[in-house]
């Protein structure tokens with residue numbers, strides 16, 4: 001696989017304090033265009049805080065995050081999606097009473113919404129645009145593997161399937177980069193396997209992926225690179241093999257989930 005060295009997102013000496021507590025200190029690394037990078041670390045290491053800063057949701061108290069050269073703390077929330085940065089949520093964020101198809105249509109229409117005029121007086125052009133939007137929604141649903149569920153209310157789906165709808169909503173903005181918050185938590189083994197294949201497919205389309213995830217076998221399998229945090233600091237950065245055997249990483253996880261980290265068998269084919 002050819003991966004560019006060009007950074008798409010640069011975390012530049014980021015620090016985050018909450019009152020007297022330092023949640024993140026001098027965090028500095030790049031995410032390269034087209035890679036799958038995972039952020040790991042024991043509970044309380046600062047992953048969620050870092051994730052929220054990298055999505056522009058939180059403004060750091062030190063340093064900055066550049067996405068495609070733009071300082072995220074200076075970009076309005078709505079414009080962040082327009083720049084091509086999408087995120088998913090740990091808790092599902094689907095519209096339970098709408099069908100899977102309608103959920104994705106809502107997602108598509110939120111960005112590049114038809115004008116009021118188009119909706120009141122649909123011209124042939126507007127009708128064609130609507131058909132194209134529908135075709136895109138169907139393609140996204142197909143991609144995430146929910147074509148057979150497209151007509152069902154999202155609330156009737158299993159938890160794992162609802163998370164796929166959330167993923168489809170993130171894809172609807174045609175992102176250049178996706179940040180995934182514990183994407184496989186609550187998924188069963190076969191759903192997790194399916195999800196690994198899915199994010200690889202999305203990456204093949206050129207989308208850069210960053211995930212925060214606790215499922216170590218999944219992280220080790222899917223990541224090109226891993227950044228490990230402990231007590232808000234970066235303690236190791238590198239490919240899975242190097243991270244797995246890094247003494248600092250092993251020590252950080254000791255007494256927490258060292259067993260999980262050392263689990264050797266590839267859980268996902």
Ligand SMILES: Nc1ncnc2c1ncn2[C@@H]1O[C@H](COP(=O)(O)OP(=O)(O)OP(=O)(O)O)[C@@H](O)[C@H]1O
Pocket residue numbers: 018021022023041042043044045046047048049050
């Ligand atoms: N809004 C906040 N106000 C005060 N302290 C916070 C806030 N958010 C996070 N913290 C603290 O910052 C530290 C890092 O928390 P964070 O949630 O980022 O870690 P994490 O690695 O995501 O943990 P977990 O794996 O348990 O989700 C913790 O000590 C936490 O209590």
